[in-house]
Amino acid sequence: MVYTLSTLEITTRGSSSLNDIGIALRMEQVSKQYPGTLAVDHVDFEVRAGEVHALMGENGAGKSTLMKMLAGSFDDYTGQIYVGNAPVELRSPAEACDHGIGMVYQELSLAQPISIAENLLVGRLPTKPGGFVDRGKMMDEARRCLQQVGLEHLDPSMRIEEISQHEAQLVEIAKVLGRNPCILVMDEPTSALSREEVKRLYEIVRKLRKRGLAIVYISHHLSEIFEIADRVTVMRDGRKVGTEDMAGVTPQSLVQMMVGETIDEFYQQRHPDLGDTVLTVDRLTRHGFVHDVSFSLRAGEILGVAGLAGAGRSELARVLCGLDPAHGGSVILDGKILKPNDYPAAVAKGLVYLSEDRKLQGLFLRLPVSWNILASLTAKHSTMGLYGGARDRSIVEQQISSLQVATASSEEDVGNLSGGNQQKVLLGKWLAKGPGVLILDEPSRGVDVNAKRLIHEAVMALADQGAAVLLLSSDLPELVGLSDRALVLREGHLIGEISKDQMTEESVLLAANGELPKGGDA
Amino acid sequence: MKKLLSHMGTLGIYGVAVLLLVVGRVVSADFLTAENMLTILNAVALLGVVASGMAFVTYSGHMADLSLPSVMAFSGIITVATLSLGLLPALVCGVLAGMSIGAMNGFVIGRFRANPILWTLAVAFFMEGFMRFTWSNNQVYPDIAPGSAGAAFIGIFRTDIGPLPLVVVVMLLMLGLGQLVMTKTRFGRETRFVGSSRAAAVTSGIHVPRVVMLNFLVAAFAASVAGVLITSMNKLGVFYLGQGYDFKAVTAVVIGGVMLSGGRGNMLGVLGGVLVIGLLTNIMTFMGITSFRQNIVTGIVFIVVVGLQQYRLRAGGRSSE
Ligand SMILES: Nc1ncnc2c1ncn2[C@@H]1O[C@H](COP(=O)(O)OP(=O)(O)OP(=O)(O)O)[C@@H](O)[C@H]1O
Ligand SMILES: [Mg+2]
Numbered sequence: 001m002v003y004t005l006s007t008l009e010i011t012t013r014g015s016s017s018l019n020d021i022g023i024a025l026r027m028e029q030v031s032k033q034y035p036g037t038l039a040v041d042h043v044d045f046e047v048r049a050g051e052v053h054a055l056m057g058e059n060g061a062g063k064s065t066l067m068k069m070l071a072g073s074f075d076d077y078t079g080q081i082y083v084g085n086a087p088v089e090l091r092s093p094a095e096a097c098d099h100g101i102g103m104v105y106q107e108l109s110l111a112q113p114i115s116i117a118e119n120l121l122v123g124r125l126p127t128k129p130g131g132f133v134d135r136g137k138m139m140d141e142a143r144r145c146l147q148q149v150g151l152e153h154l155d156p157s158m159r160i161e162e163i164s165q166h167e168a169q170l171v172e173i174a175k176v177l178g179r180n181p182c183i184l185v186m187d188e189p190t191s192a193l194s195r196e197e198v199k200r201l202y203e204i205v206r207k208l209r210k211r212g213l214a215i216v217y218i219s220h221h222l223s224e225i226f227e228i229a230d231r232v233t234v235m236r237d238g239r240k241v242g243t244e245d246m247a248g249v250t251p252q253s254l255v256q257m258m259v260g261e262t263i264d265e266f267y268q269q270r271h272p273d274l275g276d277t278v279l280t281v282d283r284l285t286r287h288g289f290v291h292d293v294s295f296s297l298r299a300g301e302i303l304g305v306a307g308l309a310g311a312g313r314s315e316l317a318r319v320l321c322g323l324d325p326a327h328g329g330s331v332i333l334d335g336k337i338l339k340p341n342d343y344p345a346a347v348a349k350g351l352v353y354l355s356e357d358r359k360l361q362g363l364f365l366r367l368p369v370s371w372n373i374l375a376s377l378t379a380k381h382s383t384m385g386l387y388g389g390a391r392d393r394s395i396v397e398q399q400i401s402s403l404q405v406a407t408a409s410s411e412e413d414v415g416n417l418s419g420g421n422q423q424k425v426l427l428g429k430w431l432a433k434g435p436g437v438l439i440l441d442e443p444s445r446g447v448d449v450n451a452k453r454l455i456h457e458a459v460m461a462l463a464d465q466g467a468a469v470l471l472l473s474s475d476l477p478e479l480v481g482l483s484d485r486a487l488v489l490r491e492g493h494l495i496g497e498i499s500k501d502q503m504t505e506e507s508v509l510l511a512a513n514g515e516l517p518k519g520g521d522a
Numbered sequence: 523m524k525k526l527l528s529h530m531g532t533l534g535i536y537g538v539a540v541l542l543l544v545v546g547r548v549v550s551a552d553f554l555t556a557e558n559m560l561t562i563l564n565a566v567a568l569l570g571v572v573a574s575g576m577a578f579v580t581y582s583g584h585m586a587d588l589s590l591p592s593v594m595a596f597s598g599i600i601t602v603a604t605l606s607l608g609l610l611p612a613l614v615c616g617v618l619a620g621m622s623i624g625a626m627n628g629f630v631i632g633r634f635r636a637n638p639i640l641w642t643l644a645v646a647f648f649m650e651g652f653m654r655f656t657w658s659n660n661q662v663y664p665d666i667a668p669g670s671a672g673a674a675f676i677g678i679f680r681t682d683i684g685p686l687p688l689v690v691v692v693m694l695l696m697l698g699l700g701q702l703v704m705t706k707t708r709f710g711r712e713t714r715f716v717g718s719s720r721a722a723a724v725t726s727g728i729h730v731p732r733v734v735m736l737n738f739l740v741a742a743f744a745a746s747v748a749g750v751l752i753t754s755m756n757k758l759g760v761f762y763l764g765q766g767y768d769f770k771a772v773t774a775v776v777i778g779g780v781m782l783s784g785g786r787g788n789m790l791g792v793l794g795g796v797l798v799i800g801l802l803t804n805i806m807t808f809m810g811i812t813s814f815r816q817n818i819v820t821g822i823v824f825i826v827v828v829g830l831q832q833y834r835l836r837a838g839g840r841s842s843e
Contacts, residue, residue, distance in 0.1 A: 347727025
């Protein structure tokens with residue numbers, strides 16, 4: 001007995017020291033308390049060098065908070081963190097940086113009006129004697145960083161606001177890589193990327209893994225996790241549920257771990273009850289973005305819009321609803337021509353647009369959830385009308401409960417919600433307004449499996465009530481599962497249409513690349 | 523707890539007011555008398571009227587309207603200049619003249635997104651030059667023969683309503699009305715949305731240029747009312763009458779808990795801010811501190827309060843990382 005015990009001890013000690021060589025990061029019993037929320041609750045977490053470690057969990061599970069802890073965002077976490085084998089204190093961003101931790105945040109953090117180069121090299125701009133910035137060196141270094149993420153075609157002197165959102169996301173990654181981290185955290189890095197860019201990101205990640213980096217990868221997409229991860233840790237309600245080798249899990253078992261129950265793939269067959277044409281778009285043009293696009297949309301219909309990144313989907317939506325000026329063509333809503341470039345008028349008539357970028361354009365981060373949901377309704381009340389309480393409150397409560405927004409209360413600032421829950425609030429804002437014509441631009445970006453189903457159900461219910469929906473999505477299962485038919489955009493031109501029975505993920509992808517299925521015509 | 527924190531700004535300022543009452547009592551036995559309290563109210567009444575309008579500009583995320591002093595002077599001069607039409611028409615002309623400046627500010631800032639500070643500073647500069655040029659650097663006097671419109675005009679400032687001077691009643695009315703508009707009307711709500719995030723307000727279908735326009739118009743309206751009153755008080759109109767009201771009004775608004783970054787605060791707090799400035803000035807006068815040195819103190823108070831607000835924003839984790 002004694003003998004066995006001691007051998008056991010020896011073997012464990014032996015194996016642990018063997019393992020320790022490969023352990024890049026260990027968090028022991030770490031916790032983080034927000035006012036009113038214990039976001040991370042005594043979590044143990046470790047990442048090996050040379051592995052991609054996926055971190056999964058529902059919206060609000062505490063993933064981002066756990067990782068922000070690593071990035072030195074909090075000075076009041078409890079528990080112990082080790083980098084390599086050395087205990088470290090990560091109580092400021094500078095300390096995190098010193099220990100080689102690099103973080104790509106869930107929400108973009110680049111300075112919009114500043115050049116790519118300066119954003120990439122912020123804090124370490126090369127200088128000449130006298131403190132002047134060495135512009136040549138800066139551009140060279142910036143180009144080197146951009147090359148790492150396959151953006152060598154970009155001019156580093158361009159400002160961030162001049163490039164697209166998915167390019168900005170890659171620049172963000174380049175910025176972090178430029179500092180040569182040995183532990184790299186990516187919080188939903190693909191949520192703003194197109195399919196091709198996701199592939200490029202996989203290559204980058206694999207290369208970094210080979211170099212021995214420890215990589216933490218947060219994502220809600222099971223397919224991504226199975227593609228790229230070696231191990232996975234699942235969190236729920238601030239606690240760790242478990243860590244598994246990817247070889248030992250299935251999508252079903254992962255979902256089971258995350259949600260606590262099994263969810264089967266949804267997308268039940270919808271039998272749309274199509275009404276009259278409510279929206280007609282006639283040769284709409286905006287130079288450089290949208291060329292001569294015409295189509296119409298009927299009540300009760302969900303019309304998908306497929307296309308590669310840069311195909312002009314968001315631009316089409318923005319011109320259509322009047323957020324951007326058009327150079328030609330017209331939009332006819334309920335038989336009347338819409339005044340161009342007058343979005344408030346469009347909203348008043350029931351044509352609304354759920355914008356793709358929730359943090360910069362969509363939400364009032366410093367206002368409570370309730371105010372955000374009611375933001376779409378100000379026009380409903382008469383100009384001099386005083387605001388009543390009870391009706392407003394019930395609207396808010398209804399959206400919070402039907403979308404299952406995880407928030408301490410309806411008076412919590414939206415900026416304090418987790419990313420996925422912010423997205424639900426953004427959608428709730430427009431759902432509260434009721435049917436009409438709804439343009440949804442990436443409606444389920446960053447939400448978990450369960451929430452995605454809720455959002456899809458809400459969209460279908462809205463269509464069943466007679467709303468017309470224009471769905472812009474790069475999530476192929478979503479596009480195929482929800483749409484009754486789909487338009488195909490390519491370089492700003494409408495090149496064709498795919499009917500429901502022709503629609504598969506494959507056919508949509510081929511069409512977006514210019515190969516329409518037979519019988520589909522413009 | 524959350525609610526309590528959000529009321530901190532309002533409650534806090536009244537706490538400061540009470541503290542100042544105690545300090546004032548210590549400084550002088552004559553301080554805590556009904557008469558002195560009325561003096562204080564009288565002294566801050568005009569400031570309160572201007573602040574009730576300025577608060578809208580700050581609340582809408584546009585920090586401050588620095589042209590308000592020139593709006594005050596202009597509305598006063600125009601009122602005096604048009605008194606021959608009768609008292610009421612002259613008052614209407616004066617207020618409309620002041621509001622026309624607000625309309626221009628609101629249009630340019632709302633539609634073309636001009637920087638509000640720079641733009642209104644330029645307008646103030648322009649208006650001063652314009653008034654000095656047009657009236658050749660002179661003061662304009664009303665004809666105050668007994669029974670004339672001018673005499674009635676001079677009388678406005680000197681009217682009492684019950685125990686209170688008319689100006690104090692006007693201030694309370696303006697602040698009360700402002701509170702109602704700010705918290706209960708569609709315009710007030712939209713102002714909060716615009717003040718919290720302009721981009722999000724645009725994508726929510728709010729007519730942002732119109733909301734901004736209305737805010738500057740409201741500010742100019744309040745300043746015009748104050749301008750008429752201050753002109754009545756001085757019995758003359760002249761380009762420099764509103765001097766100093768820009769900074770003092772922003773100070774009252776900001777120490778009253780309206781965030782310089784927009785979207786937070788209310789008129790109850792602004793009233794508190796106005797009272798605190800009144801108390802502070804009054805106590806300093808009791809202590810024999812000259813008005814130049816009083817300005818130094820007001821400036822320091824402003825800097826400290828803005829610093830604290832920023833700190834609280836960051837401590838709340840709401841800084842833009
Ligand atoms: N600044 C904050 N103040 C208060 N509570 C917060 C704050 N940030 C996050 N929380 C809360 O902490 C919990 C965990 O949030 P976190 O952002 O870590 O979730 P997540 O797992 O990243 O979710 P998602 O998948 O939606 O991004 C949530 O309940 C959230 O509401
Ligand atoms: Mg997150």
